[in-house]
Amino acid sequence: xxxxxxxxxxxxxxxxxxxxxxxxxxxxxxxxxxxxxxxxxxxxxxxxxxxxxxxxxxxxxxxxxxxxxxxxxxxxxxxxxxxxxxxxxxxxxxxxxxxxxxxxxxxxxxxxxxxxxxxxxxxxxxxxxxxxxxxxxxxxxxx
Numbered sequence: 001x002x003x004x005x006x007x008x009x010x011x012x013x014x015x016x017x018x019x020x021x022x023x024x025x026x027x028x029x030x031x032x033x034x035x036x037x038x039x040x041x042x043x044x045x046x047x048x049x050x051x052x053x054x055x056x057x058x059x060x061x062x063x064x065x066x067x068x069x070x071x072x073x074x075x076x077x078x079x080x081x082x083x084x085x086x087x088x089x090x091x092x093x094x095x096x097x098x099x100x101x102x103x104x105x106x107x108x109x110x111x112x113x114x115x116x117x118x119x120x121x122x123x124x125x126x127x128x129x130x131x132x133x134x135x136x137x138x139x140x141x142x143x
Contacts, residue, residue: 002139003047004089006064008036013118017065022134025092025127031070042124046071048078051121069122069143076139078123091131093142098124108142 006015010033023031028106030037030044037043047069064072067089071089085096100120 002137002141004071004095004133004137007071007133008065008070008072010065010068011035015068017068017070019064020131022053023070024132025094025128025130027130028119029130030127034070036070041126043126044071044094045069045122045124046073046078047122048072048076049074051078060080061108063095067122071133073090073139076141081123081141083110086128087125088140088142090133091129092127092133093129095123096123096125101115 007021007023008019009023010029011033015035017034025036025044026032026037027087028039028043036045036090047067049064049072051062051142052062052067052072079099081099083099087094087096088092100122115116
């Protein structure tokens with residue numbers, strides 16, 4: 001069963017996110033208090049622990065939030081989800097809007113390893129229904 005391993009936020013864009021106990025998702029906004037929230041299609045970012053483990057296998061000391069993801073998951077193949085897929089996490093409902101992203105600035109992780117998983121394996125979503133998300137919550141694909 002897929003689950004949430006960590007939830008993370010940062011005040012500003014372009015910085016690593018810090019794990020927190022829980023986050024509050026607001027409909028059509030994103031995570032309250034997160035720099036990426038707003039009226040756009042990338043309100044929330046998700047990255048699988050399995051993707052982070054690929055970078056750890058390359059010798060990097062990285063963990064949840066280091067790729068600026070809001071939600072770190074386990075047990076769901078995020079990159080295989082088609083755009084428009086819906087996920088239920090706690091009471092919150094998310095719609096997948098983008099798979100991967102262009103990396104314009106080449107983050108510190110790229111310079112250390114020569115690669116980074118977030119531009120290829122991170123996914124982005126908008127919030128359809130708000131709610132609180134915390135570590136241990138189940139991630140369920142609705143369709």
